[in-house]
Amino acid sequence: MRQAKLPVDRNDVIAIARQAGQLTVEMQQRGLNTIRSKANAYDLVTEADVASEKLLAEKLTALDPAIGFWGEESNQPPDTELYWLVDPIDGTTNYASGVPWWAVNVALYRRTDPLLAVTLHLPYGEIFWAEAGGGAWRGWADGRVEQMRVSAAESLGAGLVGTGFPTHRGLHGDNNFREFVRISPLCRDVRRMGSAALDLAHVAAGIYSSFWEGFLNPWDVGAGLLLVQEAGGIVTDYAGNPYAFGAAGLVASNGLPGVHQVLLENIQAAREG
Incomplete structure (x- = not known):
């Protein structure tokens, strides 16, 4: 480009x-x-x-x-x-x-x-x-x-993964708990630091292989979308479509199938379970 x-x-x-x-x-x-x-x-x-x-x-x-x-x-x-x-x-x-x-x-x-x-x-x-x-x-x-370049990890288990929880986590069942429980054993570890902006920056920097979170606002992710893309990664919604403001969930990663696709599949399975 x-x-x-x-x-x-x-x-x-x-x-x-x-x-x-x-x-x-x-x-x-x-x-x-x-x-x-x-x-x-x-x-x-x-x-x-x-x-x-x-x-x-x-x-x-x-x-x-x-x-x-x-x-x-x-x-x-x-x-x-x-x-x-x-x-x-x-x-x-x-x-x-x-x-x-x-x-x-x-x-x-x-x-x-x-x-x-x-x-x-x-x-x-x-x-x-x-x-x-x-x-x-x-x-x-x-x-x-x-x-910055995204992580070279070829599998979910080879890297750190970031996530976050919505402010309605104690009020609504769609709160990322099931996703967290399913994904945690599949990766090196999960970090929940409390800033989606920094989580996306750390995907771009190759610190995290990937990041997922639901219910994010445009101002949370507006900068991070470009950071990840320009560092060679991809950002989608939970269905695997290119992320757009207002989507219920976001997944950012290095774009390798062993990371992004596996993360998507496990998010989907957790949400259906």
């Missing part, structure tokens, strides 16, 4: 993501005043989520006012051809609980096609980015930069 010509400078976007990330770190260090629930008691939002989204909206819009903005907290899908898709804090439960594992997620879309992805791993400062047709990259906090 020929590299897409971006309407903004990638480095400007990375700098803005870093500013939002630094804001979340500073607000956590000062102490959070407001932690409230949204859809249910396990779906949390803090004042830092709102502040981070406000900063991202203002500074990204300033780069090009013609580009729309869609953030988790405001949740107003734009009607523009180009738009930013943003999660101001992915992993809010971790963040609010003091677990050092959350992300700022920024993606630029043209309709349904991702053009640019930026995922900032906090509080460590590690950054993952990709441009359509330009590969996927990992920037370490010490300044090192390397191109």
